[in-house]
Amino acid sequence: MNYEKNYRELESTYYMPAFSRDLMLVKGSGCNVTDAEGKTYLDLVAGIAVCSSGHCHPKVVQAIQKQAAELIHCSNLYYVPHQGTLAKRLVEYSGLKKAFFSNSGAEANEGAIKLARIRTGKTEFIACEDGFHGRTMASLACTHKPAIREPFLPLNPRCSFVPYGDAEAIRKAINKDTAGVIIEPVQGEAGVIIPPEGYLREVREICDEKDVLLILDEVQTGIGRTGKWFAYQHEKIQPDIVSLAKGIASGFPMGAIIARDGLEFSKSEHGSTFAGGPVACAAAIATLDVVEEVLPSVADKGARIKKTLSAHDTRVAGLMVGVTIGDSCSKVQQACMEKGVLVNCAAHGNIRLVPPLVISPEEIDRGCEVIDAAIRSVC
DSSP states (O other), X not given: OOOOTTHHHHHHHHSOOOOOOOOOEEEEEBTEEEETTSOEEEESSHHHHTOTTOBTOHHHHHHHHHHHHHOSOOOTTSOOTTHHHHHHHHHHHHTOSEEEEESSHHHHHHHHHHHHHHHHOOOEEEEETTOOOOSSHHHHHTOOOHHHHGXXXXXXXXXXXXXXXXXXXXXXXXXXXXEEEEEOSSBTTTTSBOOOTTHHHHHHHHHXXXXXXXXXXXXXXXXXXXXXXXGGGGGTOOOSEEEEOGGGTTTSSOEEEEEOTTOOOOTTSSOOSSTTOHHHHHHHHHHHHHHHHHGGGHHHHHHHHHHHTTTSOEEEETTEXXXXXXXXXXXXXXXXXXXXXXXXXXXXXXXXXXXXXXXOHHHHHHHHHHHHHHHHHHO
16 A cells, blocks of 8 residues: 555644644554554544444445546536435435535534524524534534634624533523524534433424524434434434534545425525535445445444443443543543554543444454453553
8 A cells, every 4th residue: 555654754744733643544444444554453433433334335435436437526517416316315314305415514514504594584503512513613603612612713603502401501592693503412522422311302392482493413423323314313303404424425525414394595595616526425325325224233232332331431322432531531542542442532531432333243342342441451
C-alpha cells in the first residue's frame, strides 16, 4: 500500500493542528483495521458510528466502483443517478415525506435549521445541554459545549439550552420567536446519554401544543444504530424534521434531512454542488441493503455487550454503548489500543462504543474482554 512514511512530519509541517491522533489506519475489512506499522485492531469506533456495514463491505465497494466507472459527478443542475431511489427508501423507512441530501451531519443540521426558519418565519431554537449538532456556524450555535462554541460567539441563530431529559424545561423555554427544538434521541458526544423513557413523546406533545417544530438529530443514532432505522421509532413518534449522516453511506461523505408533509425547500431556497452525488447515493443504497440484513440482530448484540460489561456503569441503546470511567478514560482507551481494540473517549470520562452493525458475537466477546481487563487494571 502506498502511503507517506513520514506522515507525522508532513502533518506537523503542513496540516492545521485541529486533531489529536495516535495512529495512521491504512486498511480495513469488516470490524478490523490495520495501521501503518502493520498492527491489526478490532475497531469498536467504526469512524465514530460511520462504518455501519463494516470497513470495505464488498457490496458497498462494488457499488462505489461500478458508479465511479460510469459517472462520478454531474451536479444538481441535472437529475442525479440513484438520488430518487435513495430518497424513496429513506422516506419509507422514516414515515416522513421528502428528503434532501448533504455532505455531512453538520450540513444536514444546517439544512434542518434553514428549513425550520424559512417555513415558520421564526428565528430562535432550543437545544440541550451537552448536545452536539456540528461545527459549522448555525449547527455550532445549537451545540452546547462551551469550549468549542464560545470562541466563535456571537453565533446565529439564537439558541437557548436546557437540561437534557427535562421536557418541562423545554416548555418553559419556548417563546413567540421559537422556530424549533433540536434534540439528539441519545446524546453521542456527551458519552451515550440515554434520556428517560417517554421523554421524546412528551417533547413531541409540547411542540405540537406550542406550534414549534421538533428536529431530531439522528446523525449518530440513525440508520439502525439503536436497533431500529431511527431512534424515535422506539417512542412511536415522528419528528417534523430528522437529520442523518454518519452511518448512511459506510464512510462515503453523505448526509440528509427528511421532513414531514408540508415542510420542504422551494426552488433556490437551498442547494449544494456535491450533495447527493451519484457515488454517494450508490454507496448509501448499498449500505441500506446491508443494514436491512443485520438490523434484526442489533438489539441482541447490544444486550450481549451490556451483559458482558455488567460490572461497569454501562448504558446501551442497540450498538451505541457508553461506559462511565471518569478521569482514567484516556488511560483505558490507551490500554485497549495496546491490546488491539479501538475505543473512543467521549465527554465526561465516558468510553463510547459504536462498532459496525455487522460485528459478530465472537468479536463482541473479544472486545469486551479487553475493555473489562483494561478498566480493572487502570481504575
